[in-house]
Amino acid sequence: MKYAMLPLILALSLLSGCILSVRGGFSPVQGPLAQQAPIPTYNAIMTGAFSGTIKVTLADGEVCKGSWSLFSTKSDANAPTPAPSALATEWDLVYGPGYYVAHVLGNRLYVRTTLNGNRGTTMDVELSNENNKPGNTRGIALDNHGDLFKVSVYN
Numbered sequence: 001m002k003y004a005m006l007p008l009i010l011a012l013s014l015l016s017g018c019i020l021s022v023r024g025g026f027s028p029v030q031g032p033l034a035q036q037a038p039i040p041t042y043n044a045i046m047t048g049a050f051s052g053t054i055k056v057t058l059a060d061g062e063v064c065k066g067s068w069s070l071f072s073t074k075s076d077a078n079a080p081t082p083a084p085s086a087l088a089t090e091w092d093l094v095y096g097p098g099y100y101v102a103h104v105l106g107n108r109l110y111v112r113t114t115l116n117g118n119r120g121t122t123m124d125v126e127l128s129n130e131n132n133k134p135g136n137t138r139g140i141a142l143d144n145h146g147d148l149f150k151v152s153v154y155n
Helices: 006-015 088-095 099-104
Strands: 021-030 042-048 051-057 063-071 110-117 122-128 138-143 148-153
Touching: 021 088, 042 148, 051 110, 063 122, 088 099, 088 138, 088 148, 099 122, 122 148
Parallel strands: none
Antiparallel strands: 021 042, 021 148, 042 051, 051 063, 063 110, 110 122, 122 138, 138 148
């Protein structure tokens, strides 16, 4: 029994980059920011192992931040199960048709959070790492200005 949690602990560590701080980027793919030339990418810092914070700094200096924690989209007594994603369509817009059902739904490692900016921006963020390997964490974000972002985690 004491080894039953080992795969979950290892997987969570991989999702968080095996360290307490991981860099990432938010790249607009649809909406007003995606119309700019060149298209901006906003730097993000994600901290924590099983839960933590995400902080994104926008071009005008606004800082959006919030806390995150892992959910399980599978039946797992050790993790809370979130309601179905309101952003399923956005996953498919960013990564291709059917991506959400094939690669996110049912995944054991899943993050859903809202980031709040110090100037009124809010961002709904979802992250997933379907095969629990470094470099495979993918995500999306949708802000209250109509911008859809591809979220990259550099782990």
